[in-house]
Amino acid sequence: MERKVDVLEEKIEASLSSSSTAAIDSISLGLARKVHEAGMEWSYRDKLIMAPMVRISSLPMRMLAYSYGADICYSEEMIDRKIIKTIRKIDPITGRIEYHLPAGGITFATYPNEPVVMQLGTADAVLALKAAQTVCNDVRAIDINMGCPKHFSLQGGMGAALLSKPELVHDILSTLTRNLTIPVTCKIRLLEKHDDTMRLVKAAESAGIAAIAIHARHIADRPRNPARISDVPAVISQLTVPSIYNGDVFYYDDIARVKKQTGCSSVMIARGAQWNPSVFRSAGMLPVYDVCNDYIAMSTRVGNVYANSKYAILEMLKGHVGPVPQYQSCTGARDFGQLRAAVKGVADVAAVLTRGYVAPLAASLIAEMERKRLRTSSSGDRSSITSDSNDMNGASGTATTSSIVTSTRGEKRKRRRQKKKDKRTQRTHTKFLRIESKTETKSASNTADKRSPASPTVNGVDTLSSSSSASAMTTAATTTATPATTLPTTLLASIDS
Ligand SMILES: Cc1cc2nc3c(=O)[nH]c(=O)nc-3n(C[C@H](O)[C@H](O)[C@H](O)COP(=O)(O)O)c2cc1C
Numbered sequence: 001m002e003r004k005v006d007v008l009e010e011k012i013e014a015s016l017s018s019s020s021t022a023a024i025d026s027i028s029l030g031l032a033r034k035v036h037e038a039g040m041e042w043s044y045r046d047k048l049i050m051a052p053m054v055r056i057s058s059l060p061m062r063m064l065a066y067s068y069g070a071d072i073c074y075s076e077e078m079i080d081r082k083i084i085k086t087i088r089k090i091d092p093i094t095g096r097i098e099y100h101l102p103a104g105g106i107t108f109a110t111y112p113n114e115p116v117v118m119q120l121g122t123a124d125a126v127l128a129l130k131a132a133q134t135v136c137n138d139v140r141a142i143d144i145n146m147g148c149p150k151h152f153s154l155q156g157g158m159g160a161a162l163l164s165k166p167e168l169v170h171d172i173l174s175t176l177t178r179n180l181t182i183p184v185t186c187k188i189r190l191l192e193k194h195d196d197t198m199r200l201v202k203a204a205e206s207a208g209i210a211a212i213a214i215h216a217r218h219i220a221d222r223p224r225n226p227a228r229i230s231d232v233p234a235v236i237s238q239l240t241v242p243s244i245y246n247g248d249v250f251y252y253d254d255i256a257r258v259k260k261q262t263g264c265s266s267v268m269i270a271r272g273a274q275w276n277p278s279v280f281r282s283a284g285m286l287p288v289y290d291v292c293n294d295y296i297a298m299s300t301r302v303g304n305v306y307a308n309s310k311y312a313i314l315e316m317l318k319g320h321v322g323p324v325p326q327y328q329s330c331t332g333a334r335d336f337g338q339l340r341a342a343v344k345g346v347a348d349v350a351a352v353l354t355r356g357y358v359a360p361l362a363a364s365l366i367a368e369m370e371r372k373r374l375r376t377s378s379s380g381d382r383s384s385i386t387s388d389s390n391d392m393n394g395a396s397g398t399a400t401t402s403s404i405v406t407s408t409r410g411e412k413r414k415r416r417r418q419k420k421k422d423k424r425t426q427r428t429h430t431k432f433l434r435i436e437s438k439t440e441t442k443s444a445s446n447t448a449d450k451r452s453p454a455s456p457t458v459n460g461v462d463t464l465s466s467s468s469s470a471s472a473m474t475t476a477a478t479t480t481a482t483p484a485t486t487l488p489t490t491l492l493a494s495i496d497s
Pocket residue numbers: 051052053054055056075076077119145146147148187215223227246247248249268269270271272274
């Protein structure tokens with residue numbers, strides 16, 4: 001392992017001498033350090049993790065996240081059937097490992113020893129294993145998505161559909177842990193009843209997983225609903241595997257607080273990283289404008305597909321400046337050069353991008369969530385809340401941006417559309433649960449037969465037996481939680497100071 005790491009570092013050092021900007025140099029050095037550390041040991045304790053995010057967690061974003069301080073990054077969710085069909089190639093010049101789709105296009109790319117976890121979307125143990133075996137020599141761990149509430153996932157029995165099927169969860173995970181030599185994890189959402197959540201996590205734990213990520217929301221919760229952080233300690237305190245807390249972590253300072261509040265072993269960040277991946281920087285977040293430039297530099301360096309990079313940049317800007325006219329020139333940019341110039345155009349009118357990190361849209365969103373939470377919750381802690389503010393860091397620049405963030409008709413239309421979409425998802429989920437419960441009632445009587453000793457084997461793989469050879473990989477969690485009742489104080493303070 002050490003030799004592999006040395007070779008990679010030599011490669012990176014060699015490419016450094018030919019790189020043009022200081023930003024890229026520091027990015028590469030950051031990656032080299034992370035790769036080196038990851039090569040020495042792999043654990044889920046005290047780690048800063050970038051969450052799986054569709055269209056966001058591609059190679060340049062992951063590289064940037066490592067350079068800023070992330071220890072582990074998840075890939076976006078990859079559907080098992082899609083991964084199985086891919087063809088692995090290595091770029092002879094860069095050493096990049098690429099998984100090509102038969103119809104063209106790269107679905108996943110990585111560098112040797114990148115501390116990346118491949119997240120799979122699956123509803124079937126055999127397909128999950130085949131997909132995992134396709135990539136297992138190029139990723140450090142496999143994660144199973146059990147939280148996606150989207151129509152596509154639920155319809156296919158994947159994502160959040162797995163939350164109500166602890167037996168299937170156990171089968172998928174134990175099939176993976178028995179047949180793979182790399183760690184296996186899963187990412188869940190909380191269920192409405194604590195007992196149901198416990199049934200699920202215990203089924204996962206007994207399958208020999210190395211860690212469990214908990215997104216502290218219910219299936220029906222939308223991202224704008226506050227994470228249910230106070231429900232997490234009761235789950236984590238009963239786990240024996242390391243836990244990864246996920247939900248509403250937007251600032252570096254909140255990481256320690258969330259850990260203390262929940263007793264989790266590691267922390268996973270999604271939207272905070274999507275809006276500004278330098279959230280992982282212990283020295284403080286960088287201005288979004290600098291991060292955009294770093295991201296564009298990284299994208300060109302790793303040869304990322306332009307459309308994907310543009311999407312990530314637009315998401316970063318959207319999270320901060322609102323509908324300024326200059327934003328439109330970013331959407332029209334046709335190449336990295338035009339995109340860089342367009343981002344500068346936005347930064348010229350939205351000083352918030354260059355002045356130090358402030359996230360006005362994110363802040364007002366969180367403030368609104370918190371107000372709603374207090375309105376509906378009689379047990380909310382109001383003591384620290386006095387008035388509203390958009391200034392997340394107590395930094396200057398809010399006045400400039402609040403004038404930019406206006407409630408336009410376009411925004412109202414968008415909100416209406418989002419509401420409709422939420423209702424649709426909710427309907428799909430309710431329908432899904434209804435069908436599920438009917439099916440479960442029907443099949444309850446013969447469940448025992450299905451799991452008879454004559455477990456089916458496919459391609460020599462035992463898909464139902466419960467013993468786990470990978471349990472050795474599972475380390476006992478030592479952290480226990482003091483039950484938490486409020487949101488992180490810094491978050492509250494920054495929302496309503
Ligand atoms: C753009 C985007 C894409 C996402 N894609 C995935 C995904 O592929 N797999 C997954 O398990 N969760 C996905 N999520 C959910 C996040 O991983 C995370 O659980 C959720 O956003 C809560 O974390 P946060 O409060 O830090 O944003 C996605 C979230 C966002 C914002």
